[in-house]
Each structure stands twice: as structure tokens, then as C-alpha cells.
Amino acid sequence: MKSAATKLFQNRPAALAARVVSAPVTHPGGTTYQGVLACIPMPPPELSKLLEPAADHPHKNYSSSREAAHAGDALQRYFKRERLFYDLAFLGMARLPLKSREAEEMRLVLGFGQRGDDPRVCGTAAQPILRAAFGFALHEVVVTWAHKTKREAFTLTLIRSEWRRSRKLPMMNITSMTHIVKKALDDIGFEGLLMIEVQGMRNQAKGLHFHVHGVISPKREGALTEKKARARLSKLFPSVDGAKGVVMKPCKNAADVEHFLMYSAKSPDKVKRIYTDAASSSPTRIREGRQGYSSVFALDLLTVRSRLSLPTLIIAHGKRFKRMKTEIKAGTEARLEAWGVTRVKNDQKKSAAVWRRILNRHSPKNGFGLPLR
Structure with missing residues (x-):
């Protein structure tokens, strides 16, 4: 109806008739x-x-x-x-x-x-x-899985220098990104549900920062230990300007899973910036800055999103995680x-x-x- x-x-x-505003x-x-x-x-x-x-x-x-x-x-x-x-x-x-x-x-x-x-x-x-409907559907599926799963889970962030793009030539090959991430997970014997996010980088010619956040879990067979998995991933995703290419941490409870997947799906309200820690001899790092985007920069990110569909930004690897993606789409x-x-x-x-x-x-x-x- x-x-x-x-x-x-x-x-x-007539509401669609052309007029100049x-x-x-x-x-x-x-x-x-x-x-x-x-x-x-x-x-x-x-x-x-x-x-x-x-x-x-x-x-x-x-x-x-x-x-x-x-x-x-x-x-x-x-x-x-x-x-x-x-x-x-x-x-x-x-x-x-x-x-x-x-x-x-x-x-x-x-x-x-x-x-x-x-x-x-x-x-x-x-x-x-x-995205509002998607947020509700994602949360419902994630909370259900997080409280039912018996296997270990880890949060994962992956970045690569090739995934930085100029705001003038912003489009990324999302299919290639997805293939690289899935292949890396196969190399360590893991599967998972991850999100591709595009965020802004301040004071750089390449101002768009495509990267991946998500939750992964070992497969039933062939999975490496946490230490070996992290070491293998670090070789595949080396540090970028002093920032770790891989951040992998164990989830201690269901709320950790819920937190990270909802964090992965949110819109970026902070710009990332390059900074040097003057208090130590540490290398240049990347972190979220204290200031946000200009309105034009935020609009640039929004128009990049407009060329993509939500499902293409969800990387689901493994049968149960593919099933979760299907449930999220259906719930949306x-x-x-x-x-x-x-x-x-x-x-x-x-x-x-x-x-x-x-x-x-x-x-x-x-x-x-x-x-x-």
C-alpha cells in the first residue's frame, strides 16, 4: 500500500518543474x-x-x-x-x-x-x-552476533600509502581494495566484517585517506596465532609516514565488537592531520586532529560517497560474515x-x-x- x-x-x-533559485x-x-x-x-x-x-x-x-x-x-x-x-x-x-x-x-x-x-x-x-536505516540494521546484526559468537574476535585497522588520493582525483578502486583485504585475511587464516572509510587529511596534497576498519575472527582451520597474524599483516601493510599500517587488538567482550563496528560505519567528523611529537624522538604520526573539516572539505567527502553504494563499502569475508552482510542489507x-x-x-x-x-x-x-x- x-x-x-x-x-x-x-x-x-509541478513540484519538479525547473526554476532558478x-x-x-x-x-x-x-x-x-x-x-x-x-x-x-x-x-x-x-x-x-x-x-x-x-x-x-x-x-x-x-x-x-x-x-x-x-x-x-x-x-x-x-x-x-x-x-x-x-x-x-x-x-x-x-x-x-x-x-x-x-x-x-x-x-x-x-x-x-x-x-x-x-x-x-x-x-x-x-x-x-x-545511512540512518543502515545504522539501525547494522547495530541489530552486530549486537546479536557479538553476544552469540564463541570464537575470538579482534578489531583491525588497515592503511596503505596507495589508498591516499588527491581531492582533485578522488576516486578509489574499491574492488581492488576489497580484493587486497580479503587476500590478506586468507594469508592469516581469518575472516571478518570490515568497512571502507574515506576521511580527510589536513595539509597534504593527497587530502583523502581511504582506509579499512572492522572486526575479524580466526577461521576454524588454518588460522595463525594472534602474534603471527599481526606480524604477517604488518609485512603486507607497512607503516605510512610513521603511522602503523596495521592496528590489531583483541576484543575482550561483546561491547568491544559493538563499539568498533559502529565506529567503523560512522561518518568522519574529525580531520586527520600530520603531527610530530616534540616531547620525544618519535617519527611523524597520523592522528585525529582537534579541529574538524571546512564545510567545503566535508562536502568533497560527501560527493565522493555519492559515487559509491553502501554495500560496496562493506567487506564481508567468510560464510557467516557474508550472511551478516546480507542480513544488514535486508534490515536496511x-x-x-x-x-x-x-x-x-x-x-x-x-x-x-x-x-x-x-x-x-x-x-x-x-x-x-x-x-x-
Whole structure:
């Protein structure tokens, strides 16, 4: 049965007619993360509680995703990080005067300007409504598995120098990344569920930092010991500018698994930066900086995501982890349907052409420049 919002949209074809939106621009619908999610036709109570907590159950501030997970608030932490990232990216988008059809395309792909009378979303890794449904589905599957598994589990982070990209040539071969990670896991006799994340690097020509986070577990046969597995992986993923190419730590309880997979899936609200520890003779390292992105940088990351689908960013290796990925995808689709949201296919060529027109119109050579903040 079609939702009322769907019928309303069908009765208003003129809503898609082209018109020029002049600056400063105010698009109909949500232009903040909370505003976008408020446009969901049938929002679930669980989402409303996360976005607008009751006075007797206020949001808590946690110093880390681990602390939040151990307190039972991993989902709260996930949505907080999403909000921080999207509000910044939408700020960059809001400063661009757009024609109506351009705004319509960006709404479908990026979520900016989501309208309550149109429940459609594109199935890209950038769409905040899709990512909200995904967050709930991921959490449900992860918590169930973490409390049932009897095998050891380890958190894993992998980085490579080849996975850094220029913001001018941002696309990464995700298929190649996935193949490299799966082959490495086979080399140590492990399987797992991991996420490909793209984050920003400050003060570098190659400003995009693709890397992998996730949870792995030894296979029933042929798995190396923890020490040997870490040593083997360190050879496959050597240090990069003083930062470890491999970080592998044991999960002591279910909350550790929950923490790291929810952390792996969140949006990056902090930029990573190069720094040198002046208090010691240690080499240059990479860590999260104290300051966040500029709104334009956040928007750059969002547009990179818009060229990818969520499932391609999930690396599932091993039968049970592939089954978990299938359950996450099914849970995401079930929630979108229950929320009255309709997924539509993304025309990547069309989206890329629209974005090129927008950037060309606001390029410095044409007398315009995108704001740094």
C-alpha cells in the first residue's frame, strides 16, 4: 500500500518543474541532518528518541565510541557523529545558489534539501536517510552476533600509502581494495566484517585517506596465532609516514565488537592531520586532529560517497560474515519500507554532470569561489 506522502507527490508533478533559485538559497525541506530525517514520511519512535531525547533521558556526552558502547549508547554515538558531519557538509552546500533541477538531483543523491512530500532517495553511500536505516540494521546484526559468537574476535585497522588520493582525483578502486583485504585475511587464516572509510587529511596534497576498519575472527582451520597474524599483516601493510599500517587488538567482550563496528560505519567528523611529537624522538604520526573539516572539505567527502553504494563499502569475508552482510542489507531495506521511503536507482553520469556544472559556475575563473568555512 502506498503511503500518503507517495500519493501527494504523484498529485504534484509541478513540484519538479525547473526554476532558478537565487542566492542566498533556501531550499524546501531539510537542510540540516535533523531536518532531513524529519522529512521521513513515517519516522520510527526509536529514531525520534535519538534525535529529540526526552528531558528525563537527555543525551550523554562520551569521550569515545568505546565508552558509549560500554554504556549501551553506541547508536546514540553513531547518530551524533552523523549529525556533526552532515551539518557541516550541508553548510557548504547551502552556500551554493542552485537551479531547481540541480537542487533536485543533489537532494536525491546527497540528501540535502530532502522534502517531506517526496519520499524518494537514491541508494548511494552519501544518502543520510539510507545511512540512518543502515545504522539501525547494522547495530541489530552486530549486537546479536557479538553476544552469540564463541570464537575470538579482534578489531583491525588497515592503511596503505596507495589508498591516499588527491581531492582533485578522488576516486578509489574499491574492488581492488576489497580484493587486497580479503587476500590478506586468507594469508592469516581469518575472516571478518570490515568497512571502507574515506576521511580527510589536513595539509597534504593527497587530502583523502581511504582506509579499512572492522572486526575479524580466526577461521576454524588454518588460522595463525594472534602474534603471527599481526606480524604477517604488518609485512603486507607497512607503516605510512610513521603511522602503523596495521592496528590489531583483541576484543575482550561483546561491547568491544559493538563499539568498533559502529565506529567503523560512522561518518568522519574529525580531520586527520600530520603531527610530530616534540616531547620525544618519535617519527611523524597520523592522528585525529582537534579541529574538524571546512564545510567545503566535508562536502568533497560527501560527493565522493555519492559515487559509491553502501554495500560496496562493506567487506564481508567468510560464510557467516557474508550472511551478516546480507542480513544488514535486508534490515536496511525493511526499515526504509516501514518508514515510507522509496529507493530509486542513481544515475551516476547524470549526477556527475550536474555537479560539474555547479562547480564550474562557482569556480574562481568565473569570478566565484567556494567559501572555506
